[in-house]
Amino acid sequence: MKRVSVLVAAVAVAVPVLASPALASGPTFSADVAPIFQRACQRCHQETGIGPMSLVTYDEVRPWVRQIRDRVERRIMPPWHIDRTVGIQAFKNDFSLTDAEIDTVVRWVDAGAPEGNPADLPPPIDWPPASDWELDSMLGQPDLVVSSTPYTVTANGQDQWWNPTIEFEGIPEARWIKAAEFKPSYPLGVRVVHHGHVRLQQPEDDFVVRLAGMGVGKRWEVLPEGVGKLVQPGPAQVRFSLHYFPVGETVEDDVVEVGVWFHPRGYQPERVTEGEVRLLIDGTFTSGPRARDLIIPPHGYLTLEHAYVMDRPVMLHSYRPHMHMRGSGMSMEAIYPDGTRELLSSVNRYDHNWQIQYIYEDHVQPLLPKGTVLMFHSHYDNTVNNPINPDPDQWVLFGARGVDEMSHAWVGMTYLEEEDFAHLAAEREAAAASDNGR
Ligand code: HEC
Incomplete structure (x- = not known):
C-alpha cells in the first residue's frame, strides 16, 4: 500500500504527463x-x-x-x-x-x-427482446408456429419430462424447411428447459420429420444454402419431447413454442437433408453396447465407442454431443474406405450444463464417401476431478435423469447422390489446390 501511494505521488509531482501515456x-x-x-x-x-x-x-x-x-x-x-x-x-x-x-x-x-x-466505446448493440424469436433479425417472423400444452415445473426435485402430442390440422401444401427455432417461455421457461425436440408425424403415411431440437446454448438451426427438409401437407401430430430441470422456483403453465421458416412456395432444394440425426453411442436402441453396459464405478472412468458405416455418401454440417453430468468428452472420427483416419471434431471439455452445436463453415463440412466409418468415442469421469459430479461415491448407470448417463451425438447430415458427391469433392479439391498455389 505504502509503496504504491509513494510511487503515485512521486509520479504526480515529478512528471505528471508521463503517468497517463x-x-x-x-x-x-x-x-x-x-x-x-x-x-x-x-x-x-x-x-x-x-x-x-x-x-x-x-x-x-x-x-x-x-x-x-x-x-x-x-x-x-x-x-x-x-x-x-x-x-x-x-x-x-x-x-x-x-x-x-x-x-x-x-x-x-x-x-x-x-x-x-x-x-x-463501440456503438451499443440493440439486443432483441428475449421473448422474441432469435431468428427474427435474420429471417423475420416464422411461417409456422406450434406450441406445447402447458406444464407446471415444480420448484424443487429431479428432472421432469413433458411429452405432449398435439393434433395439428397441417399445412395446405408440401413445403421445405429452411430454419427452425425452439423458444421456451420468457423469463422463467428459458431457465427450466434443459433440452428438447419436436417432431411432426403422419403415422398412416409413415412420415416423420424432426422440426427442431434445442439444448441450453442452442435454440435454432438454419440449414445450409440449397438444402431443405420436407414437411408434407395434411393433418399430422406434433410430438414434443421436453426435458425440464427445476431451478428452485415454480414455473406455472410453461409453454414451449416452435417456429418454422419455410423456403418460398415452389422451391426445389438441390439437396434433401435429414437435419440433426441422433447417433447413439450408448447403443440404447441398436446393436452396440447395451444400456445395461453403461456402468461407471465410483471414482472411475469409462469410455464407450460406437461405429456407424455410411451406406451412402454424406455431408456433415454440425456436431452436438449429448451426455449427462459425468460426460467429459466425445470425439467424432472418420475412417475412410482407404483406411486413412481423420479426427473431425473432439469436444474434450464437455459440460452437461451446455448443449452447444458446432456448426461447420461450408468449406470444411466433412464430405464422406460411401463406406466411410464414423467412429465416436465418449468419455466419462466419475471422479472428484469432474467439477459438476454430484456424487463420485455412486455407481452410475444408463438412464434419462441428469444424474444417470447416456451418450449420443446429434449430427447434421445430408445424404448425397454419388454424382453430387463426386462434384462436391472435386470442387473441394480444386479450392484446396488453388489455396496451395497461392
Ligand atoms: C451462451 C451464453 C453465454 C455467453 C456467450 C457467455 N456467458 Fe457467461 N455465463 C452464462 C451463464 C448461463 C452463466 C451462469 C452459469 C455458469 O456459470 O455456467 C454465466 C456465468 C458467467 C460468470 C460467472 C458469474 C458468477 O456467478 O460467478 C462470468 C464471470 C461470466 N459468465 C463471464 C462471461 C464473459 C466475460 C463472457 C464473454 C467473454 C461470457 N460470460 C459469455 C452464459 C454465457
Whole structure:
C-alpha cells in the first residue's frame, strides 16, 4: 500500500504527463474490452439474456472483473468446449475468444480494469427482446408456429419430462424447411428447459420429420444454402419431447413454442437433408453396447465407442454431443474406405450444463464417401476431478435423469447422390489446390 501511494505521488509531482501515456498504452474497457464483450458475451450477458448478470456498461462490468478474468483465462466463458488443437476449427457460430482477446482481458483486469475514454466505446448493440424469436433479425417472423400444452415445473426435485402430442390440422401444401427455432417461455421457461425436440408425424403415411431440437446454448438451426427438409401437407401430430430441470422456483403453465421458416412456395432444394440425426453411442436402441453396459464405478472412468458405416455418401454440417453430468468428452472420427483416419471434431471439455452445436463453415463440412466409418468415442469421469459430479461415491448407470448417463451425438447430415458427391469433392479439391498455389 505504502509503496504504491509513494510511487503515485512521486509520479504526480515529478512528471505528471508521463503517468497517463504509460497507462493509456494498456487496454481499456471502452476501447478494447467492450468490443470483445459485444461479440462474445452480451448475447447472454445483457439485461434479458440467460447469463446471471449484464456485461454491457462499465458500471455493470466493474464488480465482476475478478470472476471475468478467471472464467475467461480458463476458457470457461464463453462456453465453447471443442478441442482447439485437433480437427476442424472453422465454425459458423464460433464465439470463443482468441488467445489475443484473452490476453487483452487478462491484462486489462491486472492493470486495475481502467474504463478509458467513453468516447472510444463501440456503438451499443440493440439486443432483441428475449421473448422474441432469435431468428427474427435474420429471417423475420416464422411461417409456422406450434406450441406445447402447458406444464407446471415444480420448484424443487429431479428432472421432469413433458411429452405432449398435439393434433395439428397441417399445412395446405408440401413445403421445405429452411430454419427452425425452439423458444421456451420468457423469463422463467428459458431457465427450466434443459433440452428438447419436436417432431411432426403422419403415422398412416409413415412420415416423420424432426422440426427442431434445442439444448441450453442452442435454440435454432438454419440449414445450409440449397438444402431443405420436407414437411408434407395434411393433418399430422406434433410430438414434443421436453426435458425440464427445476431451478428452485415454480414455473406455472410453461409453454414451449416452435417456429418454422419455410423456403418460398415452389422451391426445389438441390439437396434433401435429414437435419440433426441422433447417433447413439450408448447403443440404447441398436446393436452396440447395451444400456445395461453403461456402468461407471465410483471414482472411475469409462469410455464407450460406437461405429456407424455410411451406406451412402454424406455431408456433415454440425456436431452436438449429448451426455449427462459425468460426460467429459466425445470425439467424432472418420475412417475412410482407404483406411486413412481423420479426427473431425473432439469436444474434450464437455459440460452437461451446455448443449452447444458446432456448426461447420461450408468449406470444411466433412464430405464422406460411401463406406466411410464414423467412429465416436465418449468419455466419462466419475471422479472428484469432474467439477459438476454430484456424487463420485455412486455407481452410475444408463438412464434419462441428469444424474444417470447416456451418450449420443446429434449430427447434421445430408445424404448425397454419388454424382453430387463426386462434384462436391472435386470442387473441394480444386479450392484446396488453388489455396496451395497461392
Ligand atoms: C451462451 C451464453 C453465454 C455467453 C456467450 C457467455 N456467458 Fe457467461 N455465463 C452464462 C451463464 C448461463 C452463466 C451462469 C452459469 C455458469 O456459470 O455456467 C454465466 C456465468 C458467467 C460468470 C460467472 C458469474 C458468477 O456467478 O460467478 C462470468 C464471470 C461470466 N459468465 C463471464 C462471461 C464473459 C466475460 C463472457 C464473454 C467473454 C461470457 N460470460 C459469455 C452464459 C454465457
